[in-house]
Amino acid sequence: MSDTNRPDTRIAGAGTVSGGTYGEVMIAGAGTVRGDVDCLAFKVGGVADVQGTLTAQTITVGGSASFMGDVKGTDVVFSGNADVHGALSAESLKISGVARIDGAVSAPRIDIRGTTKIGGDCEAETFDAQGVFSVGGLLNAGVVTIKLYGGCDAHDIGGETIDVRLAQPWVFLPFMGDRNLTADAIEGDTIYLESTRAKVVRGANVTIGEGCTIDLVEYTGTLTGSAGVVASRKVTNPTA
Template sequence: MTEQVRPDLVISGMGSASGGDYGKVRIEGTGKVDGDLSCESIQVSGMAAMGGNMTAGRFELQGKLTGVGSLKANTVDIEGHVNLRGRLQGDDISLTGILKLQGDCEAERFAAHGGFAIQGLLNAGTIDIHLHGRGEAAEIGGETIRVRKPERQSWGGLLRRLIPAFNPRLTTGTIEGDDVHLEATTAGIVRGSHVHIGEGCEIRLVEYRTELIVHPDANVAKRVKI
């Protein structure tokens, strides 16, 4: 049986299209897609509005995307601003800019340089966050979790344009992992095996199994070895 070849979808300049099953999807300029979208890859350079769920092998954005559904892709590479009402799922998620989700974010690897607001759970095997803005999530879980606050002079041009000047900080209810290293973080509970509470942290309760290190400029209200 001959495998059916899926057509590509290309929007150049300004245009719109219906959702469906495609090969490659490319939007250059301003584009709108109505309905669910399933394809090999999505590449956006400009502004895109998605009216359904997106499923792809690879998702690449340079610009801004808004969507009413969820995004699921093996590889997610965001340079710009993404705002989704649904959830974000991927094996490897790389963010440079701003991410806003009303659902959960799940990945094998989540690497962020910028800011994010995740109303649900942020869950990944490896989480590496460089705070260039505010980070918010209801809960954070993973094996290795790193939260750092880079010097502002190290910010690239894109980040300076996207993110206003305010004190970068991560705020969450619970952080749970095996190896946890935090800076500039406010959390109710931090739980892990090897836990390092760095400069600028405000933590109500730390529960640790093997090791706990607390920076002199951090505040931990209660420490419990479990």
């Protein structure tokens, strides 16, 4: 990846990298990045403190990293511990470790296998969660697939297909506590819910599975299952 305009840099012990344009930035020890960085690959195996914004094609955090500003990448993989104080945007975001993003998250493909806390809105075409997550704002995705391994929540959820199921763990999970999803409003075209608490669920075809508590379901097509549904109504005529 060496290039005169994009030099590679590597911190193996303890060190500081100044902001700028790089090829590969590799932090294996403990490193501080001062300023905004634009690089092709950003890899953290140790501990990194990025005191600016980061723009990179691939971002891999296997160790622990904290980002003061926005993070923008094509392929972002957080398998360690990542803390983003700004917003995060990517083409593909995979979180298998522990991640906290204070701002908004936007990526066509989001896979969550670990624990994730998002402060702002979360937008994706495909949102696939098999872990624990919290979205402070709106979770808006074309296809939302959630397998509950723990307590998950979002302020609101909207999309085309929303599918929430209790995970069928193939190992015993004694420390997981309650496994459920909490949201104010869930709105979509096709909705399937299990173990969900929501104030209102609106959609075309709604299926309410086991373990739900829903104050109100509004549907235009069909409603299947009614256990835990306090009130439901079919919405048909705009003038009614």
